[in-house]
Amino acid sequence: MIQPVPLVEIVRSGLREGLHHGSVVVIDPDGAPLLSLGDATAPMYPRSSLKPAQAAGMLRCGLELPSADLALAASSHSGEEGHLRRVGELLERFSLTEDDLGCPPDLPLGEAARLGASVPRRITMNCSGKHAAMLATCVINGWPTADYLNPKHPLQVxxxxxxxxxAGEPLANTAVDGCGAPLFAISLSGLARVFQGLVSTPVGDAMREHPWLVAGTDREDTRLMAAVPGLISKIGAEGVFAFALPDGRAAAIKIADGASRARLPIAAGILAQLGITGLEDLAEEPxxxxxxxxxxxxxIPGALA
Incomplete structure (x- = not known):
């Protein structure tokens, strides 16, 4: 189990009301630790922070996609009109339909899109871009699509x-993610290495070129990638966040209680220590x-010292 440390404070009406605990690891371009707080070696589930690695695995299976579709394959999209149109076009290109998606029906993740939705759908589920790309990978390889989420399916292998x-380490466990896809357990250090390894690849290029497709309007990844040129980042459920700079420095964050609201201030604090300025708008969440x-x-002042 990861042993968390206090990282951010919650202040309401001028008084501190609590702390968020978590773990952080930052590595240099050679993979050596620049910062390690909490337990960076304990297994944890990165959740959607591993989507870029899943997209990279699809490319290794021969999937070829335009850069925008590749960004969508690595996304937890908001379910806005542009996201849904692109997922639909990707499915149609490979003679697939929304019914082929193995992710569960859900309302859009983005607040505005959710308010405009009438019923939960598979295509509006935030992982539908990844699932559409997985199905496309199966089609081009002649693999069955009905069981594409089985961990023993050649795609998932x-x-x-x-x-x-x-990650540079074996998987500690394989479970099932909320979208139905296999969910891998690795360490925070392993997750940082994942992003370090992806930053100069086609997946990293796609995420940099299309940050809105990776997330959506006013979402954390969109905001951070827009604020720091060349950076790639991906949130994950249960308080996970990982990012890498174009020079190969990379970081991974896990909030102990699974809350998401502490991620961006911690990321901004890490980047400030790495010499990235101008992130004051990201350093505090209301x-x-x-x-x-x-x-x-x-x-917390000195939390990352």
């Missing part, structure tokens, strides 16, 4: 091998009361 190679800001979430 190839993706697991890619994850192991990028705390709302009655729909209005009544406080903020911010890095």
């Amino acid at each position: 190839a993706i697991a091998e890619t994850a192991v190679e990028l 705390v709302l009361g009655g729909g209005h800001p009544v406080g903020s979430i911010r890095l």
Whole structure:
């Protein structure tokens, strides 16, 4: 189990009301640790932070996609109109339909898109881009699509091998993610190495070129990639966040209680220590009361020392 340390404070109406604990690892271009807080070696589930590695595994299986579609394959999209149109076109290109998607029906992840949705659908589920790309990979290889989420399916075997190679460590466990795809357990250090290995690849290029497709309007990945040229990042459920700079420095974050609101201030704090300036807008997340800001979430001074 990861042993967390206090990282950010929650201040409401001028008074501290609590702390978020977590673990952080930052590595240099050679993979050596620049910073390690908590336990960077304990197995954890990166959740959707591993989607770029899954996309890389599909490329190794022969999948060829335009850069925008590749970004969507690595996404947890908001379900906005542009996301859904692109997923639909990807499916149609390979003679597939929404019914072929193995992800469960869900409402869009983005708030505005969710308010405009009438019923849960498979295509509006935030992982539908990844699933559409997985199905396309099966089609081009002549693999069956009905059981493409089975961990023993050749597609998933190839993706697991890619994850192991990028992480530089064996998988600690394979479970099932919320979207139904295999879910791999690796360490925070392994996750940082994954992003280090992807930053100068076609997947990294696609994410940099199309940050909105990776996430959506006002989402964390979109905001961070827009603010730091050349950076790639990907959130994961349960308080996971990973990113890499174009020079190969990379970081991975896990919030102990699974909350998402502490991720961006921690990421901004890490980047500030790495010499990236101009991230003041990302360094604090508002705390709302009655729909209005009544406080903020911010890095504890010295937390990353």
